[in-house]
Amino acid sequence: MNPKKKSKELKRISRENLNGRYRLSMSVFLTVTLINLFSDLPFTYLLGNVYATKVQTVIYYIAEVLLSIVVGVLQMGLIRFHLNMARKKECRISDVFYCFMNHSNRYFGAYIIYYAISMIAKAPFLVARNFFKLSGDTMGIAIALYAASAVLSFIVLVLFPFYLYLVLSRDDLSVFACLTHAIKLIRGNILRVIYINVSFIGMLVLCVLSLGIGLLWVEPYYEQTFTNLFLDVTGELPAVDCMV
Template identity: 25%
Template sequence: MIKETSNQLKARARGTLLGHYGLPIGASILTTAAIMTLEGLISLVVPKNTAGVLISYLTMLIAAIFSTLLQTGYQYLLLNMARGKKAELKDLIYPFQTMPDHVILLAVRLFLLTLACMLPFLGGLIIFALFYQLLISRIIMVLLLIVSFFLILRMTLDYSQIFLLYLDNPYLSCREIMYQSKNLMKGNRIRYFYLLVSFVGIALLGVVSLGIGFLWITPYMSMTEVEFYRDLINEHSQEF
């Protein structure tokens, strides 16, 4: 089955958002504000001592979990909009109410896989530390850094759809969700990578606008990723 191009997916995203930017912009602001408020409270409450450092790591973990749940809720809101369903701000708390442990476990698995992908580079650092006076040690470290980079990139692309798959199948096991994501991305990794890279230009415009442009850019990018997911599961073909 022929998949849609990046331009077609972006056109779909613009069509869905046209005249309806208010809700995703408001949801994006609310999400960012909630995350920043939590992180700010953590920095104020955590003591500045040795014990505070340990507590800080724990609270940072809690903040990361909260952020992941909230961002998944944001995807749920956009997914509802893309499907022509009623979308509301309360969609943001959907992951908090529906199998939140699955979202957390998926995030933990991604984190552990990322660490595993970094092992070659860590090995390179050890070799460099032991034989730093040898040029070959630096070459090996750089090569292993490149290996780790490509492992992380491959892993990120393979499991890029897990949270959207969770939203459609919240009671499915984490193992099955990750398997389905990897299966869906077979033959689509380069297409997805190209889609992400194609946003570099507009992201730079957002930076130039001192971040104000991201109020519109963030929903646009996120909605396009939602449309990519819908294309992967052949949902677009069912509209005709």
């Protein structure tokens, strides 16, 4: 079995992959971001600020859930783009829409499962936000619920980072089999996943200081690095001649 590559080596490979294709990667990220922004605006403007009736409230939340799933499938296309790049295959902006045009039932089903798991983790936070205040007698309950949601979200982050990558890579596995296989892959790699995420915190701070403009450069770099981590875990990357 090939030795695991260190974060520095994965980042070096990612920079090489992005060389000459950074502008294309930025265009793909911008496409997903703009579609997400403009698809959500009508509901946020028309329904998010005016809850005259319970029906409007229900419509608003249903719309938010449906849009979240559609955007999630769109983001799966972004993952496919980076998988193609890392595998030295042709990659193009149209990869973003791949999951809508090919086996869409599989990809929508896979993301609905992932979305449901994520919402379970966020449930304590939603309960605290809507029913408990960070003041008075309910402050302790609210803090406990926020903390529980943070812990559950962290567990989801470290247990299922490879799930959507597997759905896109292993057509021979069902979406549920991909879920269980993703948990198997994370064994022995949890610290690597955490380290990769932590290593980008400094860059994300700079993105905030640049009013988000820096994300155009950082997001493709992060996505390609994490994609190479996935390929390293599954044994698709070549062995390293010397450990960095």
